[in-house]
Amino acid sequence: MAQKKPDPNYKVVAENRRARFDYAIQSDLECGLQLMGSEVKSLREGQANIAESYATVEDGELWLVNSYIAPYEQAKTWGHEDRRRRKLLVSRKELSDLWNATQRKGMTLVPLVLYFNHRGKAKLKIGIAQGKKLADKRETSAKRDWNRQKARLMKKHG
Secondary structure, rough: OOEEEOOOOEEEEEEOHHHHHHHHEEEEEEEEOOOOHHHHHHHHHOOOOOOOOEEEEOOEEEEEEOOOOOOOOOOOOOOOOOOOOOOEEEHHHHHHHHHHHOOOOOOEEEHHHHHHHHOOOOEEEEEEEOOOOHHHHHHHHHHHHHHHHHHHHHHHHH
């Protein structure tokens, strides 16, 4: 069987690794970003951070707040603000579902991964999540440790 070549366009730029620890993610959704040219160039260099950012629905639009995209050196005059609010692009139905989840059910919209898809377009995967309590976090940590230990034992005796 021929091995599939890795897609040269697909590239993960930033990942929010704490999201799965701090939140119980119910579902996720891929959305586009409205970016400036210098932001895309900076993302291509892999200079972004979405760890302390969140998404919010305001005035019928979806926004990414507090995400960081490093200024692009070659675009001094026509550069961008590194922490500006960026508009996220979703369908009307998805937007209404997100509004219902946040306003009625008390969920949070957490950015999970910022990446370029196979067509070279910048995309953001956001999770519809509920905050975990301290006990839930401990349980997650204990489960991860047990799985690690189990794998070690299987490797040793297998």
